[in-house]
Amino acid sequence: MSELDHGKYPEDRILSLKEKLICRDLQILTLQSILGEPHHYSYPSVFVYGHTATGKTYVTETLLKTLKFPHVIVNCVECFSSRMLFEQILNQLQGHSLSFKNEYTSCLQSNTFNEFVLLYKQLVHKQNLHNQTVYIVLDKAERLREMDSNLLPGFLRFQELAEENATVIFLSEIVWEKFRPGTGCFEPLILHFPDYNKADLQKILSQDHPPEFSADFYATYINILLGVFYPVCRDLKELRHLAALNFPKFCEPVQRGDAKEEDTRRLWRNIEPHLKKAMETVYLREISSSQWERLQQEDKEGEHLKGLSIHAHVELPFYSKFLLIAAYLSSYNPARTDKRFFSKYHGKIKKTSFLKKHEKTSNHLLGPKPFPLDRLLAIFYSIVDCRVTPTANIFSQITSLVALQLLTHVGHDDQLNGPKYKCTTSLDFITAVARTVNFDIVRYLYDFL
Numbered sequence: 216m217s218e219l220d221h222g223k224y225p226e227d228r229i230l231s232l233k234e235k236l237i238c239r240d241l242q243i244l245t246l247q248s249i250l251g252e253p254h255h256y257s258y259p260s261v262f263v264y265g266h267t268a269t270g271k272t273y274v275t276e277t278l279l280k281t282l283k284f285p286h287v288i289v290n291c292v293e294c295f296s297s298r299m300l301f302e303q304i305l306n307q308l309q310g311h312s313l314s315f316k317n318e319y320t321s322c323l324q325s326n327t328f329n330e331f332v333l334l335y336k337q338l339v340h341k342q343n344l345h346n347q348t349v350y351i352v353l354d355k356a357e358r359l360r361e362m363d364s365n366l367l368p369g370f371l372r373f374q375e376l377a378e379e380n381a382t383v384i385f386l387s388e389i390v391w392e393k394f395r396p397g398t399g400c401f402e403p404l405i406l407h408f409p410d411y412n413k414a415d416l417q418k419i420l421s422q423d424h425p426p427e428f429s430a431d432f433y434a435t436y437i438n439i440l441l442g443v444f445y446p447v448c449r450d451l452k453e454l455r456h457l458a459a460l461n462f463p464k465f466c467e468p469v470q471r472g473d474a475k476e477e478d479t480r481r482l483w484r485n486i487e488p489h490l491k492k493a494m495e496t497v498y499l500r501e502i503s504s505s506q507w508e509r510l511q512q513e514d515k516e517g518e519h520l521k522g523l524s525i526h527a528h529v530e531l532p533f534y535s536k537f538l539l540i541a542a543y544l545s546s547y548n549p550a551r552t553d554k555r556f557f558s559k560y561h562g563k564i565k566k567t568s569f570l571k572k573h574e575k576t577s578n579h580l581l582g583p584k585p586f587p588l589d590r591l592l593a594i595f596y597s598i599v600d601c602r603v604t605p606t607a608n609i610f611s612q613i614t615s616l617v618a619l620q621l622l623t624h625v626g627h628d629d630q631l632n633g634p635k636y637k638c639t640t641s642l643d644f645i646t647a648v649a650r651t652v653n654f655d656i657v658r659y660l661y662d663f664l
Contacts, residue, residue, distance in 0.1 A: 243278065249261055260404070270451075271408050287308050345380070411449070423455065539616060547638075587635050
């Protein structure tokens with residue numbers, strides 16, 4: 216779609232929209248047709264969903280600000296209770312008369328949805344907004360499912376309850392089917408923001424080119440960057456972060472005078488090993504931008520890059536190491552072999568009989584399997600050298616391992632049969648951890664019998 220029908224909006228605002236919002240023409244046109252003009256009645260609720268970094272929040276916020284619609288934008292992660300959510304909406308709306316500044320004249324408080332609706336109606340008339348559509352944008356709207364049960368149905372019918380021209384826009388990373396309550400509810404208009412394709416990412420990222428270099432030179436760099444990272448990363452924010460971190464290394468030969476901007480092959484040879492090392496830290500953010508830049512300036516860069524990953528030099532408490540070892544054994548050993556490895560009077564069990572009946576493929580090739588918490592603790596108490604009393608400290612260390620992404624929680628928190636986990640570490644890493652506590656983990660792995 217080359218041109219959009221922008222109706223009667225001022226030309227300068229339309230030009231501003233085109234400059235700020237790239238590769239989202241269809242979504243802009245759909246949203247704009249829903250919003251209409253300020254005095255038009257709008258649909259009561261709109262549900263916008265898509266993966267992270269697909270432009271949902273940015274497009275919605277930019278569109279409302281550029282077209283100067285009265286609006287409120289609230290992040291449901293920050294407002295984790297219904298009271299905080301109500302007060303944030305009311306106080307932002309109260310500051311609307313101060314030219315969109317966050318200088319509230321007074322703090323309005325609301326404990327229930329009924330109080331919120333009454334205060335909202337009073338505020339709309341006080342601000343002289345009853346002849347315009349007021350937009351309430353709820354970002355990270357999936358958090359509403361964890362709040363009071365009347366919030367989601369109430370916001371879906373907010374225009375009806377408030378008897379005002381108001382539209383609630385839900386922004387979420389999950390589909391509407393996971394929102395829909397068990398009983399009947401008002402169905403919103405649904406708008407999907409698809410992932411950016413490679414051409415879109417190339418166009419968007421190329422807009423960030425530094426002024427000291429030509430646009431074609433930076434576009435060449437982005438093309439090389441996407442050639443490496445696009446198969447494993449489609450997140451615009453992460454790719455923008457990677458582009459900013461690695462560009463100094465790409466343009467280094469040009470700044471030294473060893474190459475020209477047109478010498479693409481020489482520039483690629485210079486940055487290829489660096490980008491491959493950077494692949495190890497995609498999404499992890501294990502190293503800050505300043506640390507990365509310092510490492511780029513070191514002469515012995517290769518030696519430093521080996522230690523970029525936090526998993527190569529992580530320090531864990533004593534019992535956390537044994538918990539991680541137990542988790543690894545639980546993930547890669549069949550449950551039926553626990554008696555063989557951890558019981559004193561297990562008798563003789565031949566691996567060949569197991570292979571004939573059950574496993575014919577290495578468990579390490581199949582990947583980690585989920586295991587219940589009670590199995591993890593049973594193996595932990597079996598392999599630890601001293602007697603350990605089950606305390607809250609042990610369970611908190613399991614939570615810490617999940618926070619460090621060494622373990623992954625599988626399933627829902629409210630499942631009746633107890634939580635399940637997976638171990639996400641590699642064999643080299645767990646071997647290094649086991650070596651620090653003098654534990655020969657290979658002897659306890661079924662694949663190495």
